[in-house]
Amino acid sequence: QVELVESGGGLVQAGGSLRLSCVASGRTFADEVISWIRQAPGKEREFVASVNWDGAMTLYSAFAKGRFTISRDNAKNSVYLQMTSLKQEDTAVYYCAAGENGLRMSSSEYGYWGQGTQVTVSS
Secondary structure, three states: OOOOEOOOOEEEEEOOOEEEEEEEEEEOOOOOOOEEEOOOOOOOOOOOOOOOOOOOOOEOOOOOOEEEEEEEHHHHHHEEEEEEEEEEHEEEEEEEEEEEOOOOOOHHHOOOOEEEEEEEEEE
């Protein structure tokens, strides 16, 4: 069974940091783009960041640039999202997703999704 599993979410105070992990099992995603996408309550899904197959290329949304860092370790079949200077508006469920159509894809273009990990930023 192929799956992506996120972890590392939790409750953190504004200004704090969290590191999210996404581990793939069942197959390798070493040749695919992995993205982090978030969804806050009552809002649409929102692109956060993507990393290409070898980690050489990344793309960030405007709100993530300078605060979040995406990276991957293909030997561990893992992708990470280091989040710093967290704000209350970063509160959301964070999903990782895998796809083949470039660093910026629509939700329907991702072939695999994780179940999500909750990030809550308090004041």
